[in-house]
Amino acid sequence: MFVQVTQCKHGSATYFTYLVRESFRTPKGPRSRTICNITALPPETRELISQSLQGRSFVAAESLQLTEAWNCGGLVVLHQAWEEFGWRAIFDFVADARRAGLLKAMILGRILFPSAKMALVDHARGTLLAAACGLDQASEDFDEDDLYASMDQLNEHWVGIEKQLYQKSFPQGVSLVLYDLTSVYFEGNGPSKISPYGHSRDHRSDRPQVLLVVATDAQGLPLHLEVLRGNRGDTTTLQGLLSTLRRRFGIREAVFVFDGGMSSKVNLEAMDELKLKYVTRLGASKLEELLASLPAEQSPELWDRTQVMEIVREGKRYVIAGGSWRQQRDQQRRQARLSKAENELKRLAAVQRKKVNPQKLASQVGRALQRLKAHKYFDYAVDPNGQLQWSRRTEVIQAEKIRDGLYLLGTNATPEQIPSTGVLSHYKNLLEVEDAFCHLKDYLRVRPVFHWRPDRVRNHVRICFLAYWLSAKLERQWRQKDQTIEVHNLLRQLQAIRLGRLEVQGKPFKTMVSQVPKDLNEILNKLGLLPLFSQPPTWAPGVCSK
Known part of the structure; x- marks a missing residue:
């Protein structure tokens, strides 16, 4: 049987008739007959009859429950x-399959809800983290001791993991390696062997720390990570990295890009001996020296700051670059320092002292100016009566204004190998590594570290490294589709999509995925991810459909 809808018009009015009809066979062929007319019934009832005749089942709304x-x-x-x-x-x-699953859980959890290992069970509650990692969704408790035991599995296997990742990501090798380092501090004393006090990039000189060294390709996909003692000098880390990359990955010919902290004379000479090309940023003193040697017609005041200038001195190649944004930033930074310094000088001069000590006051002034990074801008003196006097060093300020926005790059590559614009673009790629460190330390929350064993400190950082690798790989894929949204932001927004299980009269009926939020629908479609949410994932617990 079926519902037949007929339409007829009388003048400007249109009328619909709804008939329940039955098909049957006769010796002369198939025929149909009317069983009843349901036109007078409410539309909802007519639709219910129509769907029932098509073989669909219906239950009372009160018996349907989202469990x-x-x-x-x-x-x-x-x-x-x-x-x-x-x-x-x-x-x-x-x-052990469970330990492998716990490793996966820590990596995925580090991206979606970074937290201490102890808090993973709280963040995983109400999510499918356990099922996504091949663990029992109902019974997995993410015990802290089990998580640490799973982390310990990385010991003695990390080199093999890095090699696999390198082979999968760079089957043709790499031609450009970006290198940078940062520091990560501890809460508490930290492991004594690797966490001394040192120069803190987090401005936490009161905390012991370790150094993180990372090498990536030009797009920011990481190749290698190392954890070093927190008091090592930047210049002492580069040659060890070169040795590791050559031995572990077979990198023999590549351009290495690193910042000024690693560009010591010894390091650059070592790279020349290994016949490796480099691009690095050099210090302000070298920039001043080169600018002073330029003829008057090449004075920086006459430059187009949007272009680069190449200089060759004593067989060495230098590229001076800059821009209006950097120039404006340097001007604002200097003006802020001058303003803060003069306010501090006025405050110190106005203090009423019971006993005049010119030497002590001069020492206070010097320390204050050093703290405000403005010591080079002022001349100051304290007379025997304790009166503080100061003046700006206008010649120093004027000379610095000429250099505003400029920075110096050095390379041992020939112009045929890397043109001037290529030198600049390689160095700008290094800024992506610095962004990677920001991501690694901030949204993955590498810091602060609470572990007490050196191997667990390293494995904690390695878990974060793997999480960042996964994010960076996804980001590269999405960039190829002209989407620049941050991976971790989108993934955390997508967590709002839910998987629900419906029951009818206490029995499992259907597993359904909630509707994709409208503001994310277009993005997922462009990324080709929308089909993932058309039906429940096969790995979800108790997936069933009707």
Whole structure:
């Protein structure tokens, strides 16, 4: 049987008739007959009859219940990327399937809800993290001791993991290596062997720390990570990195880009001996020396700051670059320092002292100016009566204005190998590594570190490194589709998509994915991710559909 709808017109009015009809066979062929006319019934009732005749089942709304719902959108994308990138094979060395799953959980959790290991169970509650990692969704407790034992599996296997990642990502090798380092501090004393006090990039000189060294390709995809003692000088880290990259990955010919902290004479000579090309930033003193040697017709005041200038001195190649934005930034920074310094000088001069000590006051002034990074801008003196007098060094300020926005790059590559504009673009790529460190330390929350064992400190950082690698790989794919949204932001927004389980009269009926938010629908479509949410993931617990 079926519902037949007929339409007829009388003048300007249109009338619809709804008939329940039955098909049957006769010796002369198929025929149909009217069973009843349901036109007078409400539209909802007519639709219910029509759907029932098509074989669909209906239940009372009161018997339908949503028994479970899990946040899962970001996990769906990460699980699909995990499989696509072949990461399942990376942890084949872990014999225990649960420990391999816990390693995966810590990596995915570091992207979606970075936190201490102890808090992972709280953040995982209400999500499909356990199921996405091949763990039992109902019973997995993410015990802290089990997480640490799983982290320990990385010991003695990290070199193999890095080699696998390198081979999967760079089958043709790399031609450009970007290198940078940063520091990460500890809460508490930290492991004594690797966490001394040192120069803190986080402005936490009161905390012990370690150094993180990372090398990436031109697009910011990481190649190598190392954890070093926190009091090592920047210049002492480069040659060890070169040795590791050559031995572990077979990198023999590449251009290495690094910042001024690593560009010591010894390091540059070592790279020349290894016949490796480099691009590095050099210090302000070298820039001043080169500018002073230029003829008057090449004075910086006459330059187009949007262009680069190449200078060759004593067989060495230099590129001077800059821009209006950097020039404006340097001017604002200097003006702010001058203003703060003069306010501090006025304050110190106005203090009423019971006992005049010119030497002590001069010492206070010097320390204050050093703290405000303005010592070079002022001449100051304290007379025997304790009166503080100061004046600006106008010649120093004027000379610095000429250099505003300029910075100096050095390279041992020939113009045929790397043109001047290429030198600049390689160095700008290094800024992406610095951004990577910001991501690594901020949104992955590498810092602060609470571990007490050196191997667990390293493994904690390695978990963060793997999480960043996964994010960077996704970001590269999305850039190829002209999408520049930050990976971690989108993944965390996608967690609002939920997987729900419906029951009818206490029995499982259907597992459904909630609707994709409208503001994310277009982005997911452009990224080709929308089909992932057309049906429940196959790895979700108890997936069933009707």
